[in-house]
Amino acid sequence: MTSFTQSEPYSPYITISREEWAKTSDDAMLHLLDTKDLDQLHAMNEPLTEEEVTQIYIPLSRLLNLYVTSSQRLHATTSSFLRSRVHKVPYIIGIAGSVAVGKSTTARVLQKLLSAWPNHTRVALVTTDGFLFPNRILEQQHIMNRKGFPESYDIKKLIRFLADVKSGKQKIAAPLYSHLEYDVLSEHQWIEQPDIVIVEGINVLQVRPRQEKRDPSVFVSDFFDFSIYVHAQEKDIRNWYIARFESLRRTAFQNPDSFFHRYAYLSDEETIAMATQIWDDINKPNLEQNIQPTRYRAGLILDKGSDHFIKSVHLRKT
Template identity: 60%
Template sequence: MAHSEHLSPYLSFTREEWRQLRNSTPLPLTEEELVKLRGINEKISLEEVSEIYLPLSRLLNLYVASSQDAYRATKTFLGHPNEKVPYIIGIAGSVAVGKSTTARILQTLLSRWPNHPKVDLVTTDGFLYPNRILEERGLMKRKGFPESYDIRRLLQFLYDVKSGQPEVTAPVYSHLAYDILPNEVQVIRQPDIVIVEGLNVLQTGESEQRNGRYIPQLFVSDFFDFSIYVDAKEEDIARWYVERFKVLQRTAFSNPASYFHRYADLSEEEAEETAMGIWREINGRNLRRNILPTKWRAHLILEKGPNHFIQGVKLRKL
């Protein structure tokens, strides 16, 4: 652990220092499984999983076990069982930074620990307003900004999960249609862990004031037991976004059902210009204004280098 940041609220680890915290935890993942978990244009390797994500899964396993011990202590104190509720992990970060891949890998690793085998993954994309509402409100070019989400519905979902409801549903988003699927839901049935992944899950928003009084507000992160921010330099994320756009142009966009089918026939130069335009107008602005300012609210920060590999880890002090 580096000592130069002893006055920081975080403990800082180099990749090598973090790797040593694996503590002989076995790797329960094969190359074939990893291929299915990788995001578009990401080159994450089993070595990366072993050195970064296995130590992280071990840390989270210890935290979840502590939470389970607290549940048993409360049960003993009350003299009867209370509702056991899921441990919730939030994962935040920019578009194209790799947070979805991080979420999928952690879901797989955590589900292979014997004391919490049931792990669900929910993306906040499902809580975006449908396109028809975004169009009515003039928000289609601000999709992914805080105001494009049905925050009340997301908060109610998290409230129900943390209340121990036996069954909770979340809306489903299609990246192909670029819209909410009206007749589909994801059903959550009291898992051991719920991972919530999204752009703005660590945002607090502005305080509401009525008659000169501040009104207490509830935030998405209030329901998190642990939170992770996937970080990288903006120039690297922008490059990854453009590279991903060009891959999608050759693959998913060629599907006539794709919302972005109109981009399928662009030349390589036109595709790059279009992607950079979208980044400058939407994703870059959202990163700077809404996402990056929430980084220091996370319990743990994964710091990526230009090659998508994790270079360092910051863990908030208790």
């Protein structure tokens, strides 16, 4: 094990190489995922192999299991102290990172693995896309081209949702988002007494300054028991975004109901040019101004190489 290099702004983390991290794995858990699972869990243009699951995600699920178990024991101790049956609340894990970095795959794999542990089988996954303002509101406010930036989210609604989760409310509605329609849906997913809730989104670790006195003094990350940031070099994320855009042009964009159907018949050169423009005008500024600066607020950083696989893990010292 080594520490962060001196080039980092500060070193509250233990840096663990892929090889060292893999030594904490448990091959017996690999049977939980078969080839069909691997195909369903990974995102477009993002590889997910048995080796990645064995060396990276199984150890991470083991670590999180220890944290959740510790939290459950603390709850039991508190109940004993108060001589009452205090209602157990879910353990919340936040997962942040750039567009196209692979945080959705990380979230889905962890949901699958964590649900296999007998003391927390009910694992819910919520994405913050559903908490975006609807397109009609973004258009009214003339910020449609800022979709994904902090001001495009209904943060108060997201905080109310998380407060309901942490209060132990038995049944909670979470709004859904359609990437086909590129808009929030009127439908909801219902969260019912989970042991763990995974909250995934580019904005979950952001702390916005209070604009008005009546604004909430709490932030999304205040509700997290643990947080993960999926990191990669900007040039690599840019390449992954462009490759994904090319794949979507040949697949999802061909659907007439797709918001991006107008891009379906672009040439290869036009597709690359359009994806590059969207990255440079929207996603790159958002990454640099709002997302990447939150990296060191995470409890754990997964550092990816250009091949999309994790090359090292940075765990916050405790």
